Amino acid sequence: MEAFPVINMEILNGEGREAAMEKLRNACENWGFFEVVNHGISHELMDSVERLTKEHYKKFMEQRFKEMVASKGLEVVQSEINDLDWESTFFLRHLPSSNLSELPDLEDDYKKAMKEFAEDLEKLAEQLLDYLCENLGLEKGYLKKAFYGSKGPTFGTKVSNYPPCPRPELIKGLRAHTDAGGIILLFQDDKVSGLQLLKDGQWIDVPPLKHSIVINIGDQLEVITNGKYKSVMHRVIAQTDGNRMSIASFYNPGSDAVIYPAPALVEKEADHEQKQVYPKFVFEDYMKLYAGLKFQAKEPRFEAMKAMETPLNLGPIATV
8 A cells, every 4th residue: 555645834835845746636636635744834832732622621521521422321331332423522613703792711822822823723724725726737716716605615623532442443432524615724633643534435533643644535525526536435533542633624615605616627638538527506505405315325315416407507517
């Protein structure tokens, strides 16, 4: 098995750029996942975010998690559980408006660090989208524009802790799924592993790498690239030791953004009889469908959106 792709962003911006862009293209086409290092986000800030996240879990969430486990009798389960994840989570919204000030348990230094971190991640997401545009042969800014909607993109963070689990063979930290949105940026624990992706029918570990950001492709990028880049099934394996931290930030289309394959890519594929294979839809409608089908295959979701195309009355894709 080839090594998990790690992209050094300093090289993307300097000498050796061509080889680095090729490595990025291969990661997007064949893995749906890659890690970036030298991404410009301060290591000091990342260390603060990690420390504050772990302190917040201990102070505000650990006891709640233990009570949930006790109330469901999960310490003594004997058979596999398929409708629950062994995780403790909360959500932050950054764009179009922030909810940081509304969350009662977040202390000021944590709010400040998360705000700064989210701003850096937003810039990194937009930078990466432009590299993707370049590799795809799309004009610079195309993907950002495709995500824009009337109020700009939606951007939010899921903060998760995966506590030690007594029976990891019976319950997943997080069940297998693809991500619904655009591009996902994950700051994961570099000591406790657990994230895996499905490649060529095998589950492969996403290696913990200090100060890296793991990137993966969401369903919306699969649609816009007409399947050239695909979202990939991934899961989190629960561990018997250690508490795994995971901070996943989702740079997604705006709720009213209309998502469809980029006409330039559809035309390019016309010679190969690929044509347009994905539907055209409003992102919010896809999210409503996804909410109930997250842990199922993505293809029926795309088919369901195709069936809704006529009532949406969005017309055919304009060709230029």
